[in-house]
Amino acid sequence: MFPTSSTVSFFFFFFLISLAALHGGDGASHSKLRHGYYSTTCPAAEITVKKVIRKNMISEPRSAASVMRLQFHDCFVNGCDASLLLDDTPNMLGEKESFANGGSLRRYDIIDEAKANLERICPGVVSCADIIIMAARDAVFFSGGPDWAVKLGRKDGLTASLQDSNDIMPTPRANATYLLGLFQRFNLSAKDLVALSGSHSIGKGDCIGMVFRLYNQSGSGKPDPAMEIGYRKRMEKFCPPWGAISNVTVDLDPTPKVFDNKYYKELIKGKGFFNSDQSLYTLPETRKYVERFSRGEKEFFEAFAKGMIKMGDLQSGRSGEIRRNCRVVNHHH
Template sequence: MVHYIIVITLLALGLSPHCLSSKTVGGGYLYPQFYDHSCPKAQEIVRNVVAKAVAKEPRMAASLLRLHFHDCFVKGCDASILLDSSGSIISEKRSNPNRNSARGFEVIDEIKAVMEKECPHTVSCADIMALAARDSTVLTGGPSWEVPLGRRDARGASLSGSNNNIPAPNNTFQTILTKFKLQGLGIVDLVALSGSHTIGNARCTSFRQRLYNQSGNGQPDNTLDQSYASQLRRNCPRSGGDQNLFFLDFVSPIKFDNSYFKNLLANKGLLNSDQVLFTKNGESRELVKTYAYNQELFFLQFAKSMIKMGNISPLTGYRGEIRQNCRKINA
């Protein structure tokens, strides 16, 4: 139903019949029907493997969604995050945002293995990630959208790009917004995409400063609800417990809904990067309120922003390659 609403709304906005396709920097197009003839079962394969992985471990949905995000913010949506270190490649998996944190690589490997049997050398790892992100959203109760396809895979990675481009939990609002704008995304995209924190977990290290020393003065963050803060302190002590996991949305941690935004209204956003959406900027504050009161509007914008994010500098045509193994470039 939500998918139907999204398509109808896009048509109502007067977008072209290819409203879900986009011209890319390299001159090629991304469009949802890209594999209809070359690999008709591509989307079904991704959906089946993701469904199995999420049924086994619900947290995997958030991990796959995040993987796509962490890929697109570095050199564009080109599967560079999947490359292991080898030869001249230093893996993005070693960056601060990804080390001991990015996960779901084996799920992508499994999808790729099935895909190579079904249609060898055809479907890119970058497209697999874009589809897996959409399917993870749908499986947890979120909106659906048609994923524009036709990306190709990078032959290199950028450790520095990964360290510098991906917003960090303790970044200021302005820094986060700047990082989004550098990717061609605006404040509406920032707030809507942050709503993906309605599922998934964060480690104690990513928000500890809010509990004990927010501004370097030995005081907790005064924008954090104090009863919530004391709950968090139980499993996130001043030292130790770095890897302890906490739900980003404690109300409905494995359901994709708008309770993330309701939590922000109650000053119960887990990460500093969550709560600043409500406390540091008037425009984003209004968007938070809008999505907290209107889940349908949040879902609609989330789908549009995911399509937009998936269009960041993809490789098309003859640029890049179709990797046979997502972890390494072709021989």
């Protein structure tokens, strides 16, 4: 069974990188992206998206983590082309029900709402792929995190692939050594890895990502020795041995609605939720950045923004369109 919550589960994102490499993830088409892309064709594009994100966060604060995750899950499967948003058709199984996404990703309706508002003021102009990029930035900013200028000008993909998403089914067992190798394939550094892992500053995690660390780390039949004892006992209450099917969610850090650097402070204490989190502090190459970001929130914010921009540059190089409805291609049969 897979989780049914709004888990941030950032470890998913790391595994999406490998597929992007197979599908021209850093193709040349990102050279078309630029700041102010809609300044003449739809000047209100960014403020329109901002208003939708703000409204939804007021009614449901955890929607911020949900929206932020969409960028990771879209961009690393065949580039940032909103393929993630396509619904299944009789001829195509899309990405929404993949192992990584099916029970976990949520709040697609927020992107739909932003798209509908944009279609009213400038129909056929703003891509769903760009809306995802804007929405992720706004969700971080409205949670107290950094703001950054987004490059826009993406096209929406004409197809999606359940198989492409399933081929990289994620695991909570990923460690920092493995993740570093994946990042290096994209010329992303240890600093980028540690900064982007800080997306776990907001949101919740599912017990499915924790139980093996509590009871059977690396097949040892014992808990992860890197886990602080008090934290482990508290997690055992939330996540019993069969917690993987309990659909219980736990805050990823002490301030799950506020984007801040407490995530790194917790790693230093041995209170990281996922293996992919805690192992960042056990590996010397990444530990130094955990320590730096724990001391300097400003440096973390700057590094996170840079990482998000780099991720937004991942493009498939495939042909695309501006979808009128993010869930279907324009000329579907």
